[in-house]
Amino acid sequence: MSGAAVITLCSSPRLEHLRxxxxxxxxVPRIVVWIGDDEPPELDAEAVVRMPPGASGLRLAAARNAGAREATARGATLLIFLDADCVPAPGLVDAYRAAADRSPDAVLCGPVTYLPPGAALDDAALRAATAPHAARPAPSPGELRRATAAEYPLFWSLSFALAPAVWREAGGFDEVFEGYGGEDTDFAFSLRARGIPLVWVGGADAYHQYHETSSPPWQHLDDILRNGALFAEKWGAWPMGGWLAAFAEAGAIERxxxxxxxxxx
Known part of the structure; x- marks a missing residue:
């Protein structure tokens, strides 16, 4: 394997999205990290890596590290991470490649569009549906924009890319985080603390396939409290403030x- 590889985390509920x-x-070569304790199905991928749950739930941080190790061992020179429920624009891989050529020392993040239920996934339909999430910068195709220090918490792991050398410099994801929440922001804070550039990449569009969610994510409340406390011990502040405020307003948690x-x- 040489060049770019796509690394994806998946469990049974997201299997059709993954397909x-x-x-x-x-x-391009694909590495799938199967993050359940069940047997993964047969998949059209170069490798399927098993990552059983930990004591506190799915090991998302450890799974991303395992995917990066597998792709690097197979000779990949660009690691592209896509969540299983994301499909790429036809130009995503090329946009990340071009951005890595221009900013080889950076972590690269493309725009993400959230699709409605029943959205078609052909190229023309995706182009027509493109509406990047307004919370993050979305440069024009071909444009790169270096993140400000205040923008690092906007890093989302559902679509990003970096060279193996940058991954090693960043130290990967902190595997103390298990279950849902916190590991993305922790990774972003580590990038900022190490002076690793975060770059917004125009044209590297990913499309998040619809699935039902709750907001705030009640099913993950205990994970958020546990991982939030771990994050605060490390960085001096709690992440996921919007969700915490919503849980507090509903009377579920207290200061x-x-x-x-x-x-x-």
Missing amino acids: NQLRATAA VPGGWRRVPA
């Missing part, structure tokens, strides 16, 4: 010295 992505990335806890029953 859509694999069809769209057939021209305590140093952080948050569930409201006692």
Whole structure:
């Protein structure tokens, strides 16, 4: 393997989303990290790496590290991470390649469009649906924009790319985080602390396939409290402030010295 490789984390609930992505990335090598304790199905990928859950849930940080190691060991010179529920624009791989040539020392992030239910996934439909999430910068195709220090918390791991040397410099994701939440922002804070550039890449569009979610994510409340406390111990502040505020407004959690806890029953 040489050149770019796409690394994807997947579990059974996202299998059909993954199959859509694999069809769209057939021209490049794919590494799938299966993050359940069940047997992965047969997949059209160069490698399938198993990552069983940890004591506190899915090991997303460890799975991304394992995917990076596998792709690097197979000779990949550009690591492109896409969540299983994302499909790339036809130009995503080339846009990340061009950005890596211009900014080889950076972590690269393309725009993300959230698709509605039933959205078609052909090239023309995706182009017509392109509407990058307004929370993050979305440069014009071919444009690169270096993130300001204040923009690092806008890093999302659902679509990003970097060279193996940058991955090693960054130290990968902190595997102390298990279950849902916190590991993305922790990785971004580590990039900023190490002086590693974060670059917004115009034209590297990814499309998030629709699936039902809750906002705030009630099913992940305990994970968010645990990982938020780990993050605060490391960085001196709690992440995921919007969700914490929503949980507090609903009466589910309360402030305590140093952080948050569930409201006692």
